[in-house]
Amino acid sequence: MFRSVNPATGEEIATYEELSPAELDAKVDKAVAAFRHWRTTDLSERTALLSRIADCFEANKQRLARMASLEMGKTLASAVAEVDKCIAGFHVYAKDGPSMLEPERQPLAAGGTAELRWLPIGPVLAIMPWNFPYWQAVRFLAPAIMAGNVGLLKHASIVQGAAGLLEEMVTEAGGPEGLFQNLAIKSGAVAGLIADDRIAAVTLTGSEGAGRSVAEAAGKALKKVVLELGGSDPFIIMPSADLDEAVKQGVKARVQNTGQSCVCAKRMIVHADVHDAFLAKFAAAMKAVKAGDPFDPQTDMGPLSSFEQRDTVLKQLEEAKGLGATLLFGGEKIDGPGAFVTAGILTNVPLDSPLAAEEIFGPIAMLFRAADLDDAIRIANHIPFGLGSSAWTKDPAEQERFIRDIEAGMTAINEMLASAPEAPFGGVKRSGHGRELSRYGLHEFMNLKTVMHAADAPQGARTGALD
Numbered sequence: 001m002f003r004s005v006n007p008a009t010g011e012e013i014a015t016y017e018e019l020s021p022a023e024l025d026a027k028v029d030k031a032v033a034a035f036r037h038w039r040t041t042d043l044s045e046r047t048a049l050l051s052r053i054a055d056c057f058e059a060n061k062q063r064l065a066r067m068a069s070l071e072m073g074k075t076l077a078s079a080v081a082e083v084d085k086c087i088a089g090f091h092v093y094a095k096d097g098p099s100m101l102e103p104e105r106q107p108l109a110a111g112g113t114a115e116l117r118w119l120p121i122g123p124v125l126a127i128m129p130w131n132f133p134y135w136q137a138v139r140f141l142a143p144a145i146m147a148g149n150v151g152l153l154k155h156a157s158i159v160q161g162a163a164g165l166l167e168e169m170v171t172e173a174g175g176p177e178g179l180f181q182n183l184a185i186k187s188g189a190v191a192g193l194i195a196d197d198r199i200a201a202v203t204l205t206g207s208e209g210a211g212r213s214v215a216e217a218a219g220k221a222l223k224k225v226v227l228e229l230g231g232s233d234p235f236i237i238m239p240s241a242d243l244d245e246a247v248k249q250g251v252k253a254r255v256q257n258t259g260q261s262c263v264c265a266k267r268m269i270v271h272a273d274v275h276d277a278f279l280a281k282f283a284a285a286m287k288a289v290k291a292g293d294p295f296d297p298q299t300d301m302g303p304l305s306s307f308e309q310r311d312t313v314l315k316q317l318e319e320a321k322g323l324g325a326t327l328l329f330g331g332e333k334i335d336g337p338g339a340f341v342t343a344g345i346l347t348n349v350p351l352d353s354p355l356a357a358e359e360i361f362g363p364i365a366m367l368f369r370a371a372d373l374d375d376a377i378r379i380a381n382h383i384p385f386g387l388g389s390s391a392w393t394k395d396p397a398e399q400e401r402f403i404r405d406i407e408a409g410m411t412a413i414n415e416m417l418a419s420a421p422e423a424p425f426g427g428v429k430r431s432g433h434g435r436e437l438s439r440y441g442l443h444e445f446m447n448l449k450t451v452m453h454a455a456d457a458p459q460g461a462r463t464g465a466l467d
Contacts, residue, residue, distance in 0.1 A: 002160045002184060007073040007303040007310075007339040008294055016160040019184050027181050028198050031123040031150045034178030039120045039148040043101065046146050047094040052173035053145075054090035057083055064134060064165055069294045071159045072130050073302040073339070074257055076295050085421075086138040092421040093442070097146035100439040111455035119447040120148030121224075122200030125193060127214060129206050130156035130305055131260045131361075137166055139425070140203050141180060143442040149200070151180045154193075158306055160184060191217045201225065201445045205262070208430055226434030226444050228262065228426055231385030232359045233417065235265035236376050236402065239273045241392035241414070247281040250365075253390065253416035255289050255343050258301045259363035260309070263388040263410070263417045266360060269368045269379050279367060282345070283328065286365065289343040291334060303339040304362055310339040313362035316355065317346070325349040331364055357383035373398055381407045387427035388417040409435075 004013040019027070038046075057064065065079035074082075104116040124144050128136045137153055144151045155163035163182040170180040185193070187210075194202055194217040201224040204214045211229040218225035235253060237246050253265035270278045294302035304310040310333070317331045330344015343363040349356050351368070360366070370376035380389060388410040391402035399413050409427035410417055419425045419437065426435040435441050 002157045004071050004158060004161050005306070006070050007306050010307070010337045010339075013070055014161060016164075016184055018186060024183060024185060024189065024193070027178075027183060028123070028152070028193075028196060030178030031152055031181060032178075032198050034176055035120070035122050035150045037176060038145075038150055038179060041148065043098045043146075046148065047097055049173060049175060050090045050094035050097070050142060050145055053169055053175070054087045054094070056169045056173045057087045057090070060165075060169065064162070064169075067161050067165055068133050068159075069302070071161050072133060072305040073294055075299055075302050077297065078257060079294075082132055082135050085419075086134050089135075089138050089142045089421040089437075093142045093146045096422075096439075097143075097442065100442050101146075108455075113453045113455075115451040115453060117449045117451060118147070118443060119449050121445055121447050123150050123152055123198060124445050125152045125154065125199050125202045127154045127190060127202070127204040127206065127210070128156065130159045131257055131262075133159040133162035134166060135419075136205050137163075139205075139419075139436045139441070141166075141170075142421075143437075144445065145175075145179070147442055147446050149445055150178060152183055152193075152199070153181070154183050154185055154190060157186065190214065194218055194223065195221050199223070203434075203436075203445070204228070206230075211432060224445065226426075226436065227432030228387070228434075228436065229385075229430060229432040230262040230359050230361075231387035231408075231427060231431040232266045232357060232383055233263055233388045233390070233408070234267045234269050234380035234406070235416075236370075236380060236389070236391045236393075237268070237270045237274060237278055238373070238376070238391070238393035238395065238398055239271050240394040240398075241274070242394075243274060243278055243281060245414075246392045247278065247285050249390075249416040250282060251285045251289065254286075254365045255301050255363040258291075258304055258341075259343075260305060260361050263419070265365070265390055265416065267356075267366045267368060267380075269370050269376050271370050271372070271376065275369045279345075282365075282367075286343045286345060287329060289363070291340050291342060291363075301343070301363060304341060305339070307339045309361065310341055313341055313360060313364065316358065316360055316362075317344075317364065320346055320349060320355050323350055323353045323355060325353075325355065351379065351382055357385070359385070373401060377401065377405050381405075384430045385427070386429040387431035388412070390415070390417050 002016040068079040126140045203226040205228040292299040328345045334340035386407040389408040390412040424435040
């Protein structure tokens with residue numbers, strides 16, 4: 001049994017039955033049957049479906065957004081923005097997908113050519129978190145449909161309503177039965193599902209622990225896996241930066257989605273020359289962040305996604321203070337029934353402490369003072385994660401240093417980092433491997449088949465014919 005609880009009120013929204021083993025088996029069979037058909041469809045049929053799904057999202061925008069706000073607490077405005085990004089994602093693959101799958105020909109020195117074709121591989125299992133209940137799923141779903149694959153979604157337990165609406169949108173758009181299915185299963189069923197020969201590949205967005213478990217299961221089954229495991233992204237401010245803009249974007253980057261985003265700016269690393277000036281402006285702006293009813297247009301951020309998540313953040317703050325860190329302000333429960341925590345700033349976090357490398361999935365920024373450019377890069381890389389990063393400087397040489405030397409899959413220059421359907425998304429180190437979105441995300445779960453074509457010259461003219 002799954003329970004959806006409104007984190008802003010503590011009230012139960014709905015309950016959902018867990019699939020039985022027989023029901024799960026039947027859904028996987030449906031996925032296999034759907035793949036047999038979908039893999040042979042013309043690209044124009046795939047792009048037409050993607051466009052229709054986008055239209056269904058557009059027609060149901062407020063309904064989808066309201067469900068996300070109710071189930072995990074994000075503001076209605078941010079939920080609408082998430083739905084808009086999904087619509088854009090479907091349209092990007094509908095427009096550009098065919099060109100991403102065009103065959104390539106490579107002349108061979110020995111004669112003849114090698115033709116490179118991208119072919120689908122089968123049902124892809126996606127294990128997704130609650131923080132962006134639609135966008136996280138669409139990041140795998142849109143390219144899967146374009147590729148000729150089919151999708152199975154194991155979504156987070158607290159957003160089963162949103163997961164059901166995702167499946168409903170695909171069905172309403174005319175997606176064939178079994179093309180995309182929500183699997184109402186718990187984590188204990190995942191390893192067995194990955195081991196199932198009917199599942200071709202796995203993608204996961206989640207914690208490092210979940211990534212290890214899924215990677216281990218996929219490794220045993222010798223299956224391709226893409227992992228996006230979050231991180232503790234640096235937000236670096238140098239003396240030449242526009243401080244006012246850096247503050248504005250820094251606050252947004254830290255408290256968007258109530259701080260529950262993989263690419264939220266979590267560690268503010270500030271050059272000593274502008275540290276105090278930045279802190280004064282940043283603290284004032286963070287104190288002004290209004291937490292409250294997600295449906296109130298004046299609200300800046302809603303509650304954390306659950307009371308469990310709120311308690312995790314509060315525990316991290318207590319541990320930080322025990323390590324000698326200073327909580328300048330914030331990190332307090334708000335009176336009332338919801339899972340609210342005020343925005344805040346931590347300073348003096350020991351760089352060699354576990355907390356300095358942890359991801360605080362809540363609206364708390366850690367602030368570090370850097371002596372110079374090299375020190376800023378040292379602090380940025382002094383963690384085992386490497387998902388995103390943001391660097392603020394008008395100096396072209398400094399920009400190049402950050403691009404070259406920050407250990408991350410993504411770096412934004414003079415703006416906050418955000419995902420886009422056209423740009424590869426993913427990290428390095430313990431933030432995972434593989435990429436979502438763009439042509440690279442499309443190709444992750446495809447078979448790059450090499451087709452050898454003989455030269456016009458007699459066969460004997462080729463060397464290495466038996467290789």
